[in-house]
Amino acid sequence: xxxxxxxxxxxxxxxxxxxxxxxxxxxxxxxxxxxxxxxxxxxxxxxxxxxxxxxxxxxxxxxxxxxxxxxxxxxxxxxxxxxxxxxxxxxxxxxxxxxxxxxxxxxxxxxxxxxxxxxxxxxxxxxxxx
Amino acid sequence: xxxxxxxxxxxxxxxxxxxxxxxxxxxxxxxxxxxxxxxxxxxxxxxxxxxxxxxxxxxxxxxxxxxxxxxxxxxxxxxxxxxxxxxxxxxxxxxxxxxxxxxxxxxxxxxxxxxxxxxxxxxxxxxxxxxxxxxxxxxxxxxxxxxxxxxxxxxxxxxxxxxxxxxxxxxxxxxxxxxxxxxxxxxxxxxxxxxxxxxxxxxxxxxxxxxxxxxxxxxxxxxxxxxxxxxxxxxxxxxxxxxxxxxxxxxxxxxxxxxxxxxxxxxxxxxxxxxxxxxxxxxxxxxxxxxxxxxxxxxxxxxxxxxxxxxxxxxxxxxxxxxxxxxxxxxxxxxxxxxxxxxxxxxxxxxxxxxxxxxxxxxxxxxxxxxxx
Numbered sequence: 001x002x003x004x005x006x007x008x009x010x011x012x013x014x015x016x017x018x019x020x021x022x023x024x025x026x027x028x029x030x031x032x033x034x035x036x037x038x039x040x041x042x043x044x045x046x047x048x049x050x051x052x053x054x055x056x057x058x059x060x061x062x063x064x065x066x067x068x069x070x071x072x073x074x075x076x077x078x079x080x081x082x083x084x085x086x087x088x089x090x091x092x093x094x095x096x097x098x099x100x101x102x103x104x105x106x107x108x109x110x111x112x113x114x115x116x117x118x119x120x121x122x123x124x125x126x127x128x129x130x
Numbered sequence: 131x132x133x134x135x136x137x138x139x140x141x142x143x144x145x146x147x148x149x150x151x152x153x154x155x156x157x158x159x160x161x162x163x164x165x166x167x168x169x170x171x172x173x174x175x176x177x178x179x180x181x182x183x184x185x186x187x188x189x190x191x192x193x194x195x196x197x198x199x200x201x202x203x204x205x206x207x208x209x210x211x212x213x214x215x216x217x218x219x220x221x222x223x224x225x226x227x228x229x230x231x232x233x234x235x236x237x238x239x240x241x242x243x244x245x246x247x248x249x250x251x252x253x254x255x256x257x258x259x260x261x262x263x264x265x266x267x268x269x270x271x272x273x274x275x276x277x278x279x280x281x282x283x284x285x286x287x288x289x290x291x292x293x294x295x296x297x298x299x300x301x302x303x304x305x306x307x308x309x310x311x312x313x314x315x316x317x318x319x320x321x322x323x324x325x326x327x328x329x330x331x332x333x334x335x336x337x338x339x340x341x342x343x344x345x346x347x348x349x350x351x352x353x354x355x356x357x358x359x360x361x362x363x364x365x366x367x368x369x370x371x372x373x374x375x376x377x378x379x380x381x382x383x384x385x386x387x388x389x390x391x392x393x394x395x396x397x398x399x400x401x402x403x404x405x406x407x408x409x410x411x412x413x414x415x416x417x418x419x420x421x422x423x424x425x426x427x428x429x430x431x432x433x434x435x436x437x438x439x440x441x442x443x444x445x446x447x448x449x450x451x452x453x454x455x456x457x458x459x460x461x462x463x464x465x466x467x468x469x470x471x472x473x474x475x476x477x478x479x480x481x482x483x484x485x486x487x488x489x490x491x492x493x494x495x496x497x498x499x500x501x502x503x
Contacts, residue, residue: 104258
């Protein structure tokens with residue numbers, strides 16, 4: 001009688017964290033959905049280097065043939081993988097990416113308004129002192 | 131480089147059989163544009179059987195030089211064996227095959243054109259993109275990806291535009307993920323212009339050319355710059371015998387024919403009493419520049435060629451003097467001056483040669499060629 005029952009329902013294409021301290025590096029792997037992040041990997045179909053290199057690039061290597069095969073075997077991609085595939089043009093841009101962009105832009109605009117109001121206050125104070 | 135060379139060799143074999151498929155393949159590899167300032171047909175010309183035959187003949191056959199092992203491996207490569215006659219024949223056959231591969235000429239191509247049409251513009255997501263994202267396709271080589279040129283390398287820029295990566299980035303990323311022994315990921319600084327100038331001595335010609343072939347693809351702009359610089363330097367100094375019996379003599383001769391600087395090569399052959407080779411060089415120039423091929427004996431061909439070239443130059447000078455308003459760029463003027471000087475030198479060399487012939491009465495150089503029907 002097996003002690004450990006595999007309750008996985010489907011295959012996942014997701015990022016598996018490799019590398020070492022202060023140096024993350026992701027493998028894009030195919031696993032069953034209940035498997036631990038770094039173990040029981042069915043197939044590796046690419047890599048993603050999250051650190052920017054000397055040319056200012058983040059490089060994603062993907063084996064698109066294998067990706068197509070596993071998608072055909074009904075594997076689901078995790079959100080980060082879908083985001084990367086959206087950026088690559090293989091899939092459309094993921095809604096999460098658009099949401100992140102909107103949030104960053106909103107934050108930026110609020111910062112700008114705050115800075116503007118701060119500088120206005122400072123000029124008003126300077127004018128009052130005079 | 132190796133895969134592309136194999137493809138080109140396959141194409142040369144095809145050239146005899148099915149020219150249509152060959153043409154299509156070459157066109158795909160050459161990636162020609164509809165309107166090109168340079169000549170789009172250079173690779174096609176280079177692979178023509180006529181041209182290949184001439185280049186092979188000019189390269190010559192010096193087995194000692196071609197089969198010379200690398201300096202570091204000389205102590206290791208000498209082996210002594212006891213062989214029967216049959217086994218000796220087999221070994222000689224194997225050596226001939228190795229020589230054949232060592233004399234395979236790297237293809238002479240135009241620079242790869244970068245398809246910079248944006249595949250997708252998404253300025254909305256620009257705030258998320260804090261750096262460029264590069265996407266490589268590392269699938270196995272197949273019908274979809276016959277050569278590394280055909281690998282998709284896309285770049286998502288910071289402003290949200292998705293494009294094909296430019297030629298340098300493309301090659302660098304492919305070298306990162308598909309390494310070849312002897313290839314570095316980042317091109318070594320010895321190919322930079324200043325450092326290359328220092329290294330242009332006869333000792334380093336073959337080393338530099340071999341290094342460029344291992345490191346870079348034959349249509350990489352860097353490769354073209356490096357090889358063209360080396361070929362032009364050799365032509366200027368006249369150090370042709372260093373490249374003879376190597377696989378670079380053919381592309382060098384072809385390059386000189388393309389840029390129309392064959393004078394020094396012809397001088398080299400006349401001075402060493404090899405008129406038939408001079409005639410071959412002239413023929414090569416005529417095929418490359420699409421001029422009618424002259425017929426007759428070897429000596430007359432050479433004489434006629436020199437006469438034609440000098441006439442052309444005189445005509446251009448006359449037209450220049452008449453149209454005083456035509457302003458030529460400095461570079462063009464310099465090239466023209468060099469051409470004039472080269473032609474003067476060629477004329478003088480030919481004069482001395484004819485004088486020598488007349489005085490000593492040697493008939494060996496009159497290698498009559500059967501007139502082409």
